Amino acid sequence: MKTRPIDLKSIFKKLFTEKIIYVVLFFLIVGIVIIQPKFLSIRNFTNILAQSSTKIIIALAAGMVLMVRGCDLSTGRMIGLAAVISASLLQDADYAYRMYPHLKELPIIVPLLLVVAMCACLGLISGICVAHLKVPPIIATLAMQLVLYGAASIYFDRPPYGAQPIGGITIRLTRLCVGSIQFGPIRLPYLTIIAIVTIVIMWILWNKTKFGKYMYAVGGNPEAAEVSGVNVNRILKITYALAAVMYAVAAVLEVGRIGSASNSTGNGYEMDAIASCVVGGVSMSGGIGSVGGIVIGALIFTVINYGLSFIGVNMYWQYIVKGMIILFAVIVDMRKYAKRK
């Protein structure tokens, strides 16, 4: 047996070139802790887990689209549409401002399946535009984003209650989304458990199935994939549709977590999702990325969001910080490629 000496020099080199983004983020978190040591509490830890759960699901979905050389800008608005529709069907029977006053209380699964089916169709439409009609993904999903926002607003803002947030969400859902199991000192939110299940399913899908291999192939080199007998258009369509299905699930969970929905629910989620993917090492040129990386990216992003709020950094400044992190991560990504060619 040969033992491999730990090559500190190459580890450092890698850390300060390809992985420099992690180093920067690490120091950002250290800075937060120095300013406010109370940040390191179990309560914050649980909150961060709960907050990052839906973000992780959304980031994994958006990551699949990035993997096949796409880019989904409709993420947030699709979640918004799914949220208002599912919320309107999940209001408590005795809530005063029900959108459908005469509707019986439905089992959670019914509105869930409804929005899943709806989003699958919408995602499929984006996929068809990209695959068959050769619309650039950013444009196809940008158009989709506008249509969905319009649709969600029309659905949401109508008599008798107008643009009121859809509240009174049934406790059957909210309990699921804000509840938790106690493990000694740690409270594990149900949402986190759902996220972990999603991560496992996604990991298997990406790494152990034919579809996953084909997804990497289409992202890595669509021309070679086509020649190798991969039905590239079909993979693109399934990917967009599957991502949309995950948005629908995330939307219902968000409704339960927030306890209401409006046409602004989900606004900007695509940016958080794409940023998490990029920080987590998904290449914007497609074909490279891992489930683990995306999960870490999403966690880091939540920690920074939460941390910056915790030490009282103003919202507007948070946007600036986030913007710079995304830009930085993409620059690192592009430089990695420039070197290889």
Added chain:
Amino acid sequence: MPESYILEMNHITKTFPGVKALDDITLKVVPGTVHSLMGENGAGKSTLMNCLLGIYALDQGEIIFDGQKVNFKGPADALRSHISMVHQELNQVLDRSVMENIWLGRFPMKGILVDEQQMYQDTKKIFDELDIHVDPKVKSGALQVADRQMVEIAKAISYDAKVIAMDEPTSSLTENEVAHLFRIINMLKKRGVSIIYISHKMEEIMKISDYVTVMRDGQLVATRKKNEITTDEIIRLMVGRELKERYPKREITPGDIVLEVKNLTAQGAEFRDVSIDLHKGEILGIAGLVGAGRTEFLETLFGIREKKSGTVLLNGSEIDNSTPQKARKNGFAMLTEERRYNGIFADLSVSFNSIIASLDQYKKNVILLSDRKIKKTVDRTVSDLNIKTPNNQSPIGNLSGGNQQKVILGRWLLTEPNILLLDEPTRGIDVGAKYEIYQIMNRLAAEGKSIIMVSSEMPELLGVCDRIMVMSNGRQAGILNAKEANQVMLMEASAKYVSEGGAAS
């Protein structure tokens, strides 16, 4: 020759990784003459021109232009010194006007504005002089290819060039237009302009040249005055070398016909009416010049391109190969010409690259693939094909060209194909790996698989194949028995339809 030269390229050497593209080339151009450059594909003609224009840096040698030693940093630099080039591929901005294309990068200015009036007049003047009837204001994209070619020639002249290199300028011209071009060339000669003329068309060379230089394998074979050389001699010089034992021996007993292609015609003008039959255990070569439609024929057969008409019969019954997926199911495999473009997944592992076309074989159940089966298969492929890789998880992009090619060949062998379509399978790989690939091909043929191979290296076709189909300008120019054929025959057949305006345009 006690003459003075406008351009001297002395002892030019240029090496690319693994290939000596130019080996001690000396080319001297006399003012006011047409100096033709001839050679097979890959002989180094275009590389030499790229060295002249400063697109490639020289490894060794010097260029003396107009008595001065020069070292151009790029085409723009060369143009300032009055050396211009008409490229084989037309590089025009199709959405802009003809005159803008001609003066791009050096628009006449009036203050900070482009002087459209001046530009129009300048263009008109050049066109009138050259007898070109094209409206300078019309969009380039609206012109016929032949007219665009003439505009490109006018552009090269507009730099007041003393030397103009023309790389296959007549490939898209009809006979009348070629005559027009030659009138222009003769006019330029009278003005003292020298032309370096690259062409495969023997008749043109004999008609327009003053000097002929023949290149082969990056070396200069001979430079002669036109009236001291014949067509036959040029062909012999181009083909030259003797065949050595570079190909593994094989005894073939071709079996029954497995594949019949009848009158296959491309959707575009790339090729038409190509018919072949392929026997079990046979290696069929396809020869021809660049642009003869060989690659397009293979790609159409494999469903990468759409066919316009024609039928494909496998073991006597008609099959539908309209997409690569269908072709794969029908037992076809395809090694493409551009490995990087549509062969390898450069960032993904050797393992991934090997298995991607045969995933159904590794299923553990309906959903999952078995890592164990994958590993076993990849290990076997790597050792069977003698693929040299640090490990199976290394990105294929880090491997040498020959090893990449073996991985892709392995990918297709795992699909257990009956018919392999190989497009330039040994291009850009070293001699040792070439030999291994020939051996693999022989082994496959011995196992009863049938192979169609496109190659631009005639000795390779003669050494490896049973029969060779020659394509010329999108048409079938004959099928030769490899044992009875030689390079001169292939060369002549390749040029058979070239002088016609023909299918390819």
